[in-house]
Amino acid sequence: MAEPPSTKPLRDSAAPRELLRTSGDARQIERRLFLKQGLSLGALTLLTGCDVTDTSAVQSALDGVSRWNDRTQALIFNPHRLMPTYPESEAVKDFRYNAYFGQNQVPKIDSASYKLNLSGLIDRRAAWTLQDLYQLPQESQVTRHVCVEGWSMIGKWTGVPLRTFLRRIGADLTAKYVGFECADGYYSSIDMASALHPQTFLTFKISDEILASRYGYPLKLRIPTKLGFKNPKWITAMFVTNRFPGGFWEDRGYNWFAGV
Ligand SMILES: Nc1nc2c(c(=O)[nH]1)N[C@H]1C(S)=C(S)[C@@H](COP(=O)(O)O)O[C@H]1N2
Numbered sequence: 001m002a003e004p005p006s007t008k009p010l011r012d013s014a015a016p017r018e019l020l021r022t023s024g025d026a027r028q029i030e031r032r033l034f035l036k037q038g039l040s041l042g043a044l045t046l047l048t049g050c051d052v053t054d055t056s057a058v059q060s061a062l063d064g065v066s067r068w069n070d071r072t073q074a075l076i077f078n079p080h081r082l083m084p085t086y087p088e089s090e091a092v093k094d095f096r097y098n099a100y101f102g103q104n105q106v107p108k109i110d111s112a113s114y115k116l117n118l119s120g121l122i123d124r125r126a127a128w129t130l131q132d133l134y135q136l137p138q139e140s141q142v143t144r145h146v147c148v149e150g151w152s153m154i155g156k157w158t159g160v161p162l163r164t165f166l167r168r169i170g171a172d173l174t175a176k177y178v179g180f181e182c183a184d185g186y187y188s189s190i191d192m193a194s195a196l197h198p199q200t201f202l203t204f205k206i207s208d209e210i211l212a213s214r215y216g217y218p219l220k221l222r223i224p225t226k227l228g229f230k231n232p233k234w235i236t237a238m239f240v241t242n243r244f245p246g247g248f249w250e251d252r253g254y255n256w257f258a259g260v
């Protein structure tokens with residue numbers, strides 16, 4: 001008997017917060033996050049009544065389940081609960097590099113001509129130069145980055161809380177999504193509640209040094225409540241919207257909310 005997955009994602013999503021402390025546990029979260037998408041075709045047929053030999057029907061049913069997971073996860077998101085922080089001595093200096101391409105293809109961004117472009121539901125949409133961005137009030141965090149590929153690492157990042165920036169530019173904080181575009185063609189987006197979380201930062205530095213090119217110079221989103229692929233590097237544009245923006249890996253099957 002196929003049981004609709006009505007309570008399971010709630011438990012799975014509520015659990016990870018404490019589990020983020022060790023890499024073994026981090027792997028467990030990743031498994032949990034992705035098990036949610038692992039319905040068998042048989043279960044899917046029973047759930048949806050669609051013909052599983054019809055691939056587009058299966059795909060749209062899967063998309064439906066994934067969107068349903070996104071909504072459920074968003075509903076149980078606690079905007080005030082903080083992810084664990086660590087002593088600075090635990091921050092790894094030689095941080096692991098990851099992207100969908102190798103280190104020899106890392107985008108090289110010119111600081112003088114760099115601009116952060118703004119669009120969508122924002123009152124003040126003028127582009128920001130790097131000089132402007134560096135004037136913003138900065139804070140640091142020592143948190144764990146968890147990559148879905150099975151590794152995690154503690155790092156220290158410094159930058160402006162995204163909510164400070166969103167207020168500064170007059171973003172519509174009642175909108176649903178904040179989206180990001182990157183110099184390498186990568187893109188991602190997050191829900192507004194997660195964008196306003198106090199530990200969600202636009203960062204300029206890692207280990208007290210301006211981000212090296214491989215780590216996203218000049219601008220990287222650091223969002224410790226979500227998996228690594230929701231931490232875009234080399235950000236060149238940000239927008240606020242009510243239309244679902246998706247993301248590079250998210251559009252290739254990874255769960256969109258991907259967080260706690
Ligand atoms: N623009 C861009 N941002 C990206 C990626 C990418 O390929 N392009 N990869 C993501 C993934 S999967 C991870 S784990 C982290 C890795 O960041 P790091 O190199 O600082 O460890 O960047 C994320 N941000």
Ligand SMILES: [Mo]
Pocket residue numbers: 098146147148149228229
């Ligand atoms: Mo990742």
